Amino acid sequence: MNEIFKKISNVGLVPVIKLNDPAKAVPLAKALAKGGIPVAEVTFRAAGADIAIANIAKELPDILVGAGTVVTIEQVKKAVEAGAKYIISPGFDPEVVGYCVENGIPVTPGCTNPSEVSIATKMGLEIVKFFPAEAAGGLKVLKALSGPFPKMKFIPTGGIGPDNLNDYLAFPKIVACGGSWMVPEKMVDAEDWDGITALAEEAVRTMLKPHISHIGINSENEDEAKKTAEMFTGLLGGCTDIGKAFFVGNREVEIMKNIGMGRLGHIALCVTSVPRAIHYYENKGFNFDMSTAVYNDNGDIKFVYFSSDFGGFKVHLVEK
Numbered sequence: 001m002n003e004i005f006k007k008i009s010n011v012g013l014v015p016v017i018k019l020n021d022p023a024k025a026v027p028l029a030k031a032l033a034k035g036g037i038p039v040a041e042v043t044f045r046a047a048g049a050d051i052a053i054a055n056i057a058k059e060l061p062d063i064l065v066g067a068g069t070v071v072t073i074e075q076v077k078k079a080v081e082a083g084a085k086y087i088i089s090p091g092f093d094p095e096v097v098g099y100c101v102e103n104g105i106p107v108t109p110g111c112t113n114p115s116e117v118s119i120a121t122k123m124g125l126e127i128v129k130f131f132p133a134e135a136a137g138g139l140k141v142l143k144a145l146s147g148p149f150p151k152m153k154f155i156p157t158g159g160i161g162p163d164n165l166n167d168y169l170a171f172p173k174i175v176a177c178g179g180s181w182m183v184p185e186k187m188v189d190a191e192d193w194d195g196i197t198a199l200a201e202e203a204v205r206t207m208l209k210p211h212i213s214h215i216g217i218n219s220e221n222e223d224e225a226k227k228t229a230e231m232f233t234g235l236l237g238g239c240t241d242i243g244k245a246f247f248v249g250n251r252e253v254e255i256m257k258n259i260g261m262g263r264l265g266h267i268a269l270c271v272t273s274v275p276r277a278i279h280y281y282e283n284k285g286f287n288f289d290m291s292t293a294v295y296n297d298n299g300d301i302k303f304v305y306f307s308s309d310f311g312g313f314k315v316h317l318v319e320k
Contacts, residue, residue, distance in 0.1 A: 002106045010279040014178040018046045025052035026059045031193040035200025036280045043068035050082040057083025073099045092116040112136040127153045134159025146173045162206050213270035216254040225257040262314035274301050274319045
């Protein structure tokens, strides 16, 4: 996968932005990044899109700014000259796609049927836009398209929001989801940057669903662990000996038989995607001890500890 799209995948969200005033591009991008979404698809539906892209690219080089609603080669040229890192089209235009491919420009054209996906595959594309997602049949159709094209991945956009975001992202063929609910036009016009930051952060938390899976408590030895486990069993019921520890209740409490990670123990923070959670929490200033990382069979990280202690406890991310 192209490096730009790998980074977008780690974010998981692509705000689709229509800017009536290019001067608002930088504060808007800052607000999104502060909320955990350093991505901006500036659409050519509004005049001055290339100026807005240029402003972001110049002032905020770490933002993954791209051009959306690109329908002509001339728009591709303007976008790339302005600093766009990728091109997104609403439909499949062979001329636009061909120009991008020939010039090494990352592009995701809109595709809604097998014929378009087939042509995209033959042109060497790895990712296409599925638009308009809900109107085109939603996740059911997208999964059907994936059958004959197992290597193709998608960025669905159109009709996606907080209520169905995780339904889409749970499908492994989806790189990220696009939408405008994080950047409502009224808020942008009113320059409500704090409000947009709050919406961005809410979108990320909706995507990640962070919650405490269990708390691990350290013990000096197995006898001490057994006594503690018996006490918690009296409160929660159910006790399972897994060898290195006892799990009590519905696995909410883990009683270690030794002194494990953390002075007092550890806390498991469950998320829908560990790579996306790492990106989000690093954006907020947290660090990770990558020597503790565990990977799945596909090479994707599924478990890692934060570097810092939290009140005597070590905290790790775990994917579920």
